[in-house]
Amino acid sequence: MRASTSWDLWTTTASVVLDHRDRRHLAAAESCVREVTAAVEAACSRFRPDSELLARAGELERGAVVSPLLASLVHQALDAAETTSGDVDPTLGARMVSLGYDAAFADARVVPEPAELAAALDGRPAWRRVLLSGTFLRVPHGVVLDLGATAKAVAADLAAASVTARLGVGVLVALGGDVATAGPEPRGGWQVRVRDLDDDPEDRITLGAGWSVATSSTQKRRWEQDGTARHHILDPRWGLPADPVWRSVTVVAPSCVAANTMTTAAVVRGHRALPMLREHGVAARLVAADGEVIRMGGWPEEREVA
16 A cells, blocks of 8 residues: 555646655655745746746846756756657747636736737747756747746656655655656556546556656646637647647656657647657557547557556
8 A cells, every 4th residue: 555645736636655665754755745846836837927937037038047947947848849849839828828828927927919929939939049058048039938838747757856865765746647756666666547537548557666657638727718618738830729639648758757748749749649659669648539549659558447
């Protein structure tokens, strides 16, 4: 029996799981995870006007030295954009606001008009015009960073590593659909249930030490704008929610941010997702709009418990 605890975080649930033999460390492990997630939120949340990313937006247009944590979060977001040829784009913040995802943020900052954005891009993708050198960050005028596609996964990786470094125990940290592990695995490995909504098909998989799993979904974080249904994963080509070819995509990878990068890109690519996932050689599970489940790259079919 594993030792675990959970709490509400970022419109989802945070969970910490330890081997039963390490139960005495559970409170300290939770404290580690809370500390890391609070730091990530303070660095880059676009829902908090006092976050470093928003509070220093004016400085960042000119360029400024930022905290090592924010620099790392931006670096990993830009790396995800590079890896996916821009499918995972951290410069869609203004577009997210204009689509109605975060009215409070829209009130806190003037949202550039599309024409201003087009001029600012200067014919190149906005993410390629973000300058990051060490901890020096410059964000072009008219570009609003939204690190949501990667920051939660990075937080899971950092939190799991923090628990193991401080307490010397193996741990599984889940922040919604982003699951990271660190340290020695329990006997039999980490058992993870893969399911999006309650009525969706379900698999159970085993993660070894240091492996992670992430799920991206078009069924959650949904809202309606002027009678049109929206979800939070945008296709950068059009600045609109990606066509929901997939209800959800799940990937297993050596880090949570790597897994999340692939799942987000797969949702964006829609019907073009399968060749991309094969090219990257990852174990993946995709649930189509009609409920069909596709498993590939060594996904353990035999563990299905639909």
